[in-house]
Amino acid sequence: MNSERRRFLGESGLMLATLGLVSSGFFNRARANSELWDSTAFGAEEIESAIKEIVGVDIFPHADVSIIAPEIAENGAVVPVGVEVAMPNISKIAILCEKNPHPLAALYDLSEGTVANIRTRIKMAETSRVVVIAKSGDKFYSADKLIKVTAGGCGG
Amino acid sequence: MKVRAKISDDGITDVRILIRHDMETGLRKEKDGTLVPPHFIQNVMVKHQGRVVLTAQWGAAVSKNPYLNCQFLNGTVGDVVEVSWIDNKGQAESINTNIIV
Numbered sequence: 001m002n003s004e005r006r007r008f009l010g011e012s013g014l015m016l017a018t019l020g021l022v023s024s025g026f027f028n029r030a031r032a033n034s035e036l037w038d039s040t041a042f043g044a045e046e047i048e049s050a051i052k053e054i055v056g057v058d059i060f061p062h063a064d065v066s067i068i069a070p071e072i073a074e075n076g077a078v079v080p081v082g083v084e085v086a087m088p089n090i091s092k093i094a095i096l097c098e099k100n101p102h103p104l105a106a107l108y109d110l111s112e113g114t115v116a117n118i119r120t121r122i123k124m125a126e127t128s129r130v131v132v133i134a135k136s137g138d139k140f141y142s143a144d145k146l147i148k149v150t151a152g153g154c155g156g
Numbered sequence: 157m158k159v160r161a162k163i164s165d166d167g168i169t170d171v172r173i174l175i176r177h178d179m180e181t182g183l184r185k186e187k188d189g190t191l192v193p194p195h196f197i198q199n200v201m202v203k204h205q206g207r208v209v210l211t212a213q214w215g216a217a218v219s220k221n222p223y224l225n226c227q228f229l230n231g232t233v234g235d236v237v238e239v240s241w242i243d244n245k246g247q248a249e250s251i252n253t254n255i256i257v
Contacts, residue, residue: 119225
């Protein structure tokens, strides 16, 4: 084998090793905490600021955005909140709790073919409006629901 | 972490995820008055046959031992569903499961 060919194989070997690290998720782990988590939105202490950070444009309350949650939550530490959107092309869903120290609870990015139906459980500090925002195409729609909390759940 | 992916007659694959994690807000106090530092999952990713179907960014307001239920189309029995998460301390977990009926 001549020296030029050996050098070429050496470089492509390094590239393959790097690809191995990428596919094993190593780089994804390092990136996750800096680029893929919206610290400004999650750090906002007022719901309007959190919404502005996520949306930045007008939001339209719409009956097709549904919040599936109890009227009264016995345990504020575990409040089931579901979002269903009867609109096409939903690419984002956000769940916010107005009176929480940091209102933004969760932000979902949906691929094509993913149903706009998400269920999760959140902590609520006290009785509060829960606001849900859904992105359909390039417009944002919302719904809100007052959920009463008998025992607050943020641990503060 | 437990994951179950089940497909029904309407062609929707329903994924249920339950993760063991303290999801500490950083606001809770120990008995001696010191604050328990924040420790919570920040990112979750759900893939179907290697293709991302859902990503989530979570704040500490997601409940302890988080539950997530999501759904997608175009799945088939036996397909691989992968769920992975990473928290603010860089701890991570990933699980693969197959779609069942």
